[in-house]
Amino acid sequence: MSDAVRDAWQAIEASPRRTLAQLFAADADRVGKLSARLDWDDGGAIFDWSKTHLDDDLLAAFEELAAARDFAGRRSALLSGETVNTTEGRAAEHTAQRGIGARDSVEEAAQLHHRMHLLVDAIHRGALGEVRHLIHIGIGGSALGPKLAIDALARDSDGGDGALVDVHVVSNIDGLALEQAFAACDPATTMIAVASKTFTTIETMTNAASAIEWLRQAGVNDPYGRVVALTAAPDKAVEWGIDETRVLPFSESVGGRYSLWSSIGFPIALGVGWEAFDTMLAGAHAVDVHFRDTDGRANLPLRAAFADQFYTRVRGCQTRAVFAYDERLALLPFYLQQLEMESNGKRVTANGDPVDGPTAPITWGGVGTDGQHAVFQLLHQGTIEVPVDFIASVAPGDVLDPAHHQILLTNCFAQGAALMAGGNMAADGKDPARAFPGDRPSATILLDDVDAAALGALIAFHEHRTFANAVLMGINPFDQFGVELGKKMARDIETGGGDFDPSTEALLEAAGLSA
Structure with a gap:
């Protein structure tokens, strides 16, 4: 770790810790600073990171970290077709x-x-x-x-x-x-x-x-x-x-x-x-242009990565949840699991040195409002802090009574508000079983619609967010050797080779697969 990187992390870790309520109370323009709209042909989306704990001090410190990690240079190398996948000696030219x-x-x-x-x-x-x-x-x-x-x-x-x-x-x-x-x-x-x-x-x-x-x-x-x-x-x-x-x-x-x-x-x-x-390609291209031409905290994928790094490294969050309040995006959490965890689930830097902190959190999620009746109990009252991304669309995907979509959106926005505000639902406000601690972070991406351009833009945003996280951690997000060892052992079993632990040998015998 260079001195500049170490100094930046020290500044991040020394930044004052304030609650989300305190951050909003102290800055009347907080939403304007941490929520931005990105447009593409016939559509766009709002990217709202104001319910995260980022503030001016943290953003400045993370910008210093990005500079110390040569984010601009790594971004240029990626987008110009240079060799950024160093372990395999190739470019990453998506x-x-x-x-x-x-x-x-x-x-x-x-x-x-x-x-x-x-x-x-x-x-x-x-x-x-x-x-x-x-x-x-x-x-x-x-x-x-x-x-x-x-x-x-x-x-x-x-x-x-x-x-x-x-x-x-x-x-x-x-x-x-x-x-x-x-x-x-x-x-x-x-x-x-x-x-x-x-x-x-x-x-x-x-x-x-x-x-x-x-x-x-x-x-x-x-x-x-x-x-x-x-x-x-x-x-x-x-x-x-x-x-x-x-x-x-x-x-x-x-x-x-x-x-x-x-x-x-x-x-x-x-x-x-x-x-x-x-049109998907065009939507992704619009995000590519924004990512290429925008610097610092105004760069939306980079800003998201700042929050990701803060929660994994400083606050010790081991997971990040993604809930799509739109049935058309039901498979998005599964897609992001591979994108983020296969890319950044590493234990060494691009130079082969051990990483000095946590890398990718576990990405998981589902569809709202189903998730509210399943896992949101833990999000609101559990002892584990989980940053949540909410993704929704202004336009509905159905032609039924508009009440369907109105209820869907109100639930989406209410969940983010409730995670932040907390409270006690007891009549006297004193029942600990009905208490919600609040101050739990979330971000919201609000699409105009879930069409081809929006889907392309949404995926490209997460690709660049994943890359930005990798740069801030100093790792290579483009190899995936972690998938190979299990495959090799499977081939060993098929060919009758390999030496396995007693448990595995017993399972092979029970399944009729032993030599």
């Missing part, structure tokens, strides 16, 4: 998919998008026969992004009548998941998308082989002709049996959990239309 990056990478992304667009249009026109269903097979980032986007946007596509193509995303190696997709699809009108960066991922390739067999047993004459490959290893896809005209490549420098902007977005474009996918 923003190039949205038009910001090294010129060659941006041009390549545009060409590959055009290739994907042509195939999507051909399928929609019926050039490959009637296609009513798509089974998209992937895992991790190859599945979570498409699943989130399709669940959010297919409800409103095609004039509100559902998706253009019925998409089923299958990630689990558990055969029940694949069988469920088979049961919902007619093999005569089904295509298969196989999404794997390396085209070697065992779960994905095993599921893909079973899907091919399903088509064959159903009488499809050329099952491989019904498959589209989404991969950074096109040669392996061709070797596997897929015609090169149906291989949609993407760059090796696009990481899996950042890949829905690339050809991994094929099921989004096929399911809800190319225009929706392109």
Whole structure:
């Protein structure tokens, strides 16, 4: 740790501790300082961090930390296509998919998008026969992004009548998941998308082989002709049996959990239309521009990272909750779990030194108002402090009585207010079982609507927030070696190798898997 970084942390930790009520009472313009609107074409969102414990002193100290960590330089390196994934020796070029990056990478992304667009249009026109269903097979980032986007946007596509193509995303190696997709699809009108960066991922390739067999047993004459490959290893896809005209490549420098902007977005474009996918890219681009061109506390992803670091490192919060008060965003917490915990769940710095404090908290959450009747008891009265992000939309996703959406939004805003204010609900105000301590932090993102542009912007905001957190901690957010050890041991079990502890050996024997 450099002296400048140490000094900045000392200033942060020495900053006066005031309650949220005290902070609001002391600054009449607090909402104006810590709440801002970001606009994109035909929409925008309010990002309100005023119910966090950030104040002018803390913001200034965190700005010093960002400078000491060379945030501006690291941001420039990311957005210009330099090698920022140092352990694997590559760039992280997901923003190039949205038009910001090294010129060659941006041009390549545009060409590959055009290739994907042509195939999507051909399928929609019926050039490959009637296609009513798509089974998209992937895992991790190859599945979570498409699943989130399709669940959010297919409800409103095609004039509100559902998706253009019925998409089923299958990630689990558990055969029940694949069988469920088979049961919902007619093999005569089904295509298969196989999404794997390396085209070697065992779960994905095993599921893909079973899907091919399903088509064959159903009488499809050329099952491989019904498959589209989404991969950074096109040669392996061709070797596997897929015609090169149906291989949609993407760059090796696009990481899996950042890949829905690339050809991994094929099921989004096929399911809800190319225009929706392109609009997602545009929404993300608007956030990219803000992130690139805005400095210090005014940079919204960086400001969010300031709060994240304060709660994890200074206040010892080990989790962060995300509650979407909109059914269209029901899968967002699951998406953010991978984005944040796979990126920043590290124990060494980018230089390989042990980190000197906590890194990523556990990200979890759900949908409001369901969560209020399940886990909010702990949030309000439990002994564990949990910062909460609320995400809501001004426009409803339904056409029912407006009372539905009004109740949804009032509950969302009331929860943030209650976490902050606290109180005692007893008639005499003295019953400890009915007491709420208050002073519990939350942030709110209020979207104009949950449309394609807003979804793209929301995801890009969290990508940059994750990167900003990594810079403040001095870690590399773009590798994920933590997923490899368990995979290696699984291969050892399959091949009859490896030495395991007595508990694991007993479980293998009980399951009939021992050698």
